[in-house]
Amino acid sequence: MNYTDMDLTDIYKVLEVKEQGSPAVKDVAKRRYIDTAKMEELLVQLYLMKRRDAFAVLLVYACPKVVKVYADGGMIEYHTEKKSNRIGGEIAESDFKRFAESPDKINQMSDRVYISLMMAEKEPYIIEHNLVLNGEDAAKIYGVVCGALAKIERGKNKR
Secondary structure, three states: OOHHHOOHHHHHHHHHHHHHOOHHHHHHHHHOEOOHHHHHHHHOOHHHOOHHHHHHHHHHHHOOOEEEEEEHHHOEEEEOOOOOOOOOOOOOHHHHHHHHHOOOOOOEEEOOEEEEEEEEOOEEEEEEEOOOOOHHHHHHHHHHHHHHHHHHHHHHHHO
């Protein structure tokens, strides 16, 4: 169906959905759920997301080993469909602080999972992964996230 076959009401509905984001984007915003099967859909709509949500999506996109992302001092947890090896509960605020202050920022072992710290705009984000990150994984994460955030910023400045 093309737009010439639609009446004005239908066109407004399409535009409204486009600006609000797809169901996958709403899942990220409301449920903190990142569906990796819908990653392409999420990536083209990063500009609709809050900065923190976009960064979490980019971390998951950059490395398939990422199972969860924690932000805001551990108060916000983004999860994926991937099962975590963690036995205990989620990362507590005190754990988040300990990981952030550790000199080892990559592959800290905790409760049968690995924890790595990433910084964005002076804000710490913790990624939980079941497998060790190697140098290539870390480089890709930094490259993808930094490049995408710069692109988002340029896009916002054009509006």
